[in-house]
Amino acid sequence: MEQTEQGDVRHRRRTGNEIKAALRDLRIQLALLNHQIGGKLALKDVDLDCLDVLARSGPLTPGALARQAGLHPATLTGILDRLERGGWIARDRARADRRSVTIRVLPDRSTEVIRLYQPMIGAMDDVLADYNEDELTVIADFLKRSTEAGQRANGELGQE
Template structure:
């Protein structure tokens, strides 16, 4: 009797796991489309926007730290930083704490962030509406799931570069 129930539970778990994976694939597609349209609106390529977001969230950063976080070759990053600086999104500053006087850090121009928020306001408002439907405990589970999914993605990306 238990084995029949276990098989049914196992089958249901596999079905739900497949549904979660399919939903993540759909989410990936929709976020890719949103990022492309967002980048077009603010005149940034996908990789440029990714780097700007990383600088905004984790900066100031050295170019080598940013290259690692973005998974980009340093030479590729140089072009991205040049474009971001020309467009007024970032500044490069000498790192006063570095032993090498040529060392720099990259920081975002925070005054420009309101432009980003304005373009993303529709998505942010929709996410507020989605999250309002969940309890605090459910949101904790969702946030945990998304963090773990992000970690799994980062680990998988590293495997592909090795």
């Protein structure tokens, strides 16, 4: 291998390692942010995760919510009880089959969550403003593919 090619390989490896380290740092910062917001709202991190899934996906059955949030259905029952008592969600029962339940977020409480996340949302808007459309497309693709890689890794660990 030519010296320039070796330098390119080393540079690519170093840059890849910097990206992975930055993702780990971002994960920590987001976990800290979620923990602080959860503390202000008297919610656990997993409660916020469930509210986020519901906010993005719309009303879901408990089974669908458990799958999307990566939770065991028995664990979800306690979370839903806590969120319902706190006025965060409603459990809607179908008229035809009272056993059929759909979970939905109550909009009045959602504004509290959005208000607390607003500084991060604004900061991210500022970061994104520094990139052109082509760069934003690459970043969006990278994050989507990174999420898919995480889903695959989770699936593999779940099969062990």
